[in-house]
Amino acid sequence: MHPTTLMYTSSLLLMFAVLLYPLLVTFTSLPLNNDWASSHAKTAVKSAFLISLAPLSLFLSTGMEAVTSSWTWMVTTTLDITLSFKFDHYSIIFIPIALYVTWSILEFATWYMHSDPLMNRFFKYLLTFLVAMLILVSANNLFQLFIGWEGVGIMSFLLIGWWHGRADANTAALQAVLYNRVGDIGLILGMAWLATNVNSWDIQQMFILSKNLDMTLPLLGLILAATGKSAQFGLHPWLPAAMEGPTPVSALLHSSTMVVAGIFLLIRMSPLMENNQTALTLCLCLGALTTMFTATCALTQNDIKKIVAFSTSSQLGLMMVTIGLNQPQLAFLHICTHAFFKAMLFLCSGSVIHSLNDEQDIRKMGGLHHLAPFTSSCLTVGSLALTGTPFLAGFFSKDAIIEALNTSHVNAWALTLTLIATSFTAIYSLRVIFFVTMGTPRFLPLSPINENNPAVINPLKRLAWGSIFGGLLVMLNINLFKTPVLTMPAELKLAALAVSILGLLTALELATLTSKQFKVTPLRTPHHFSTSLGFVPAIIHRQIPQLSLLLGQKIASQMVDQTWLEKTGPKAIANATTPLASATSNMQQGLIKTYLTLFLMTLVLVTLISTT
Amino acid sequence: MTPTHFTISSAFLLGMMGLAFHRTHLLSALLCLEAMMLALFIALSLWSLQLDATGCSTAPMLMLAFSACEASAGLALLVATARTHGTDHMQALNLLQC
Numbered sequence: 071m072h073p074t075t076l077m078y079t080s081s082l083l084l085m086f087a088v089l090l091y092p093l094l095v096t097f098t099s100l101p102l103n104n105d106w107a108s109s110h111a112k113t114a115v116k117s118a119f120l121i122s123l124a125p126l127s128l129f130l131s132t133g134m135e136a137v138t139s140s141w142t143w144m145v146t147t148t149l150d151i152t153l154s155f156k157f158d159h160y161s162i163i164f165i166p167i168a169l170y171v172t173w174s175i176l177e178f179a180t181w182y183m184h185s186d187p188l189m190n191r192f193f194k195y196l197l198t199f200l201v202a203m204l205i206l207v208s209a210n211n212l213f214q215l216f217i218g219w220e221g222v223g224i225m226s227f228l229l230i231g232w233w234h235g236r237a238d239a240n241t242a243a244l245q246a247v248l249y250n251r252v253g254d255i256g257l258i259l260g261m262a263w264l265a266t267n268v269n270s271w272d273i274q275q276m277f278i279l280s281k282n283l284d285m286t287l288p289l290l291g292l293i294l295a296a297t298g299k300s301a302q303f304g305l306h307p308w309l310p311a312a313m314e315g316p317t318p319v320s321a322l323l324h325s326s327t328m329v330v331a332g333i334f335l336l337i338r339m340s341p342l343m344e345n346n347q348t349a350l351t352l353c354l355c356l357g358a359l360t361t362m363f364t365a366t367c368a369l370t371q372n373d374i375k376k377i378v379a380f381s382t383s384s385q386l387g388l389m390m391v392t393i394g395l396n397q398p399q400l401a402f403l404h405i406c407t408h409a410f411f412k413a414m415l416f417l418c419s420g421s422v423i424h425s426l427n428d429e430q431d432i433r434k435m436g437g438l439h440h441l442a443p444f445t446s447s448c449l450t451v452g453s454l455a456l457t458g459t460p461f462l463a464g465f466f467s468k469d470a471i472i473e474a475l476n477t478s479h480v481n482a483w484a485l486t487l488t489l490i491a492t493s494f495t496a497i498y499s500l501r502v503i504f505f506v507t508m509g510t511p512r513f514l515p516l517s518p519i520n521e522n523n524p525a526v527i528n529p530l531k532r533l534a535w536g537s538i539f540g541g542l543l544v545m546l547n548i549n550l551f552k553t554p555v556l557t558m559p560a561e562l563k564l565a566a567l568a569v570s571i572l573g574l575l576t577a578l579e580l581a582t583l584t585s586k587q588f589k590v591t592p593l594r595t596p597h598h599f600s601t602s603l604g605f606v607p608a609i610i611h612r613q614i615p616q617l618s619l620l621l622g623q624k625i626a627s628q629m630v631d632q633t634w635l636e637k638t639g640p641k642a643i644a645n646a647t648t649p650l651a652s653a654t655s656n657m658q659q660g661l662i663k664t665y666l667t668l669f670l671m672t673l674v675l676v677t678l679i680s681t682t
Numbered sequence: 683m684t685p686t687h688f689t690i691s692s693a694f695l696l697g698m699m700g701l702a703f704h705r706t707h708l709l710s711a712l713l714c715l716e717a718m719m720l721a722l723f724i725a726l727s728l729w730s731l732q733l734d735a736t737g738c739s740t741a742p743m744l745m746l747a748f749s750a751c752e753a754s755a756g757l758a759l760l761v762a763t764a765r766t767h768g769t770d771h772m773q774a775l776n777l778l779q780c
Contacts, residue, residue, distance in 0.1 A: 662775075663702070663703075663704070663772070666701060666702035667702045667703065669698075670695075670698050670699060673695070673698070674695070677691070677695075
């Protein structure tokens with residue numbers, strides 16, 4: 071085996087071994103010591119990150135990609151499935167970033183979940199999730215990817231419902247499972263079509279063998295899978311509801327890793343989508359609608375975690391738009407940079423929430439710039455990176471996407487929506503910073519504001535370095551697959567920056583109006599639309615069960631059971647015959663003697679007449 | 683009318699008059715019913731003898747079987763009447779007539 075491939079494969083094997091060892095320790099019946107979480111789990115992830123830097127550096131210096139097929143899992147007459155790992159540009163760059171972010175989140179979680187008696191179980195769940203995510207990202211065939219896909223779905227369910235005594239948490243976990251399941255139908259449709267038409271689930275074989283086939287149906291299935299897992303419009307309500315889980319869960323699953331799994335699937339399958347204009351247009355319009363709708367919903371939320379969740383959803387829509395522009399690598403870049411600043415935003419939220427004694431409403435925060443300076447600074451850096459401030463992490467990916475959007479022959483409506491959503495990003499980011507860090511405190515005086523724990527400071531510091539330099543580092547070291555358009559009118563080049571600054575100025579103006587009564591009777595309808603999340607959860611979560619129950623009642627019970635099997639069958643005979651029988655018996659009065667006498671007399675008459 | 687024809691017809695008619703003009707007991711009506719059946723049996727038996735028609739030889743047996751069923755049904759009704767009304771007097775059966 072070539073030494074580079076050997077290095078890749080052995081690094082991945084070592085990573086899995088390092089990550090699985092703490093989990094295997096928990097399966098023995100020995101009781102865990104109290105700091106198992108920090109001594110074993112966090113150290114395992116840190117070691118795995120350092121191990122993953124080896125393939126990364128090798129890839130950056132040689133640019134070599136590899137595919138490893140090892141153990142033959144199943145051999146059927148037509149389909150072979152082997153354990154197969156793909157070390158390409160996407161997985162080699164994503165795995166270190168995911169491990170870096172997870173390391174920071176686990177260290178933060180040792181502080182955040184310190185008072186939880188089941189903290190070790192929490193870390194076990196997070197580690198299991200991480201292993202499933204790595205399986206998903208490094209999979210070379212769809213079967214292995216599906217294993218990772220389902221794994222992250224289940225761990226998401228378990229982690230969202232962590233505080234399962236709370237009914238809202240259980241509802242949110244159920245929503246996550248149901249919406250992901252609808253997406254899984256699409257994935258299974260795609261897999262079934264590919265297995266029956268292309269006869270393989272290996273990525274390389276699929277790409278070659280599907281050159282001349284019409285791939286619309288499996289691509290629609292894969293887009294449905296991405297809609298479910300990455301919370302695109304239509305299957306999006308689970309993502310804001312998933313904020314019921316603890317903040318480390320939100321930071322890891324629902325900002326950096328799990329929700330990008332759907333986009334990652336589409337990026338892996340992008341060669342199939344290159345020539346299919348239907349699929350590309352669908353991705354574009356769906357992504358544009360998602361990013362606009364969720365940015366609108368984020369404008370008026372009052373829970374800090376919900377604002378960040380909608381921000382995640384909006385950025386996922388932007389990634390979907392990028393895929394619709396046939397630029398999968400830019401979407402991947404956005405995944406990588408987004409992981410840094412979004413995880414940091416969630417960790418800052420977690421620090422603020424714990425500091426204010428579990429207060430999550432931004433209307434009851436304020437003035438934290440002086441009281442928790444480090445957290446506020448990280449919040450500001452993260453928000454600036456999110457809005458695409460030049461030369462921070464988000465700029466390199468987001469600006470590249472907007473430029474590609476502006477210079478391609480694309481749906482003008484999708485373009486408009488994306489630009490408006492970009493300006494909304496600036497608006498709600500400023501709203502968060504204004505309410506949380508600026509102004510005067512609106513919380514109780516005796517709040518345990520303490521950010522001096524190194525378990526809080528170090529993760530935030532690491533992610534802040536990532537948010538500032540991550541984009542630059544990634545961009546400097548990769549080769550772009552598609553040549554970007556480098557010449558465009560100045561207005562298009564500055565479009566992203568211009569709309570963000572416009573949004574920022576609007577938000578500043580609105581922020582100064584919070585202490586003045588601008589309108590005597592405010593316009594409440596758009597506010598209600600935005601706060602109630604577009605009424606989508608309120609309508610859909612009631613309408614669909616009601617339709618199902620009505621269907622059950624009308625068709626199963628009333629139509630089949632009562633009508634066909636009772637009234638038109640056995641009871642019909644009884645209901646038709648009973649009136650006849652009662653009429654007949656009412657007519658006969660029972661005067662037998664009279665009847666018989668008359669009968670006799672007529673008989674005698676007949677006899678006499680016949681004989682004479 | 684031949685004497686045989688007259689005899690059987692008059693036997694049948696007499697039985698029917700007894701059935702129609704019964705006064706008190708249901709049992710006497712049932713006995714007259716049996717008499718009618720007997721007359722019909724004799725008539726059917728003489729039919730094949732007088733007309734030399736061997737094809738109708740089985741008719742009397744069938745007739746007898748059905749009359750036995752009918753007699754048993756009548757007796758069951760008599761027993762049921764005796765159980766519900768206490769007697770088999772004919773006046774008792776008309777009590778609840780509307």
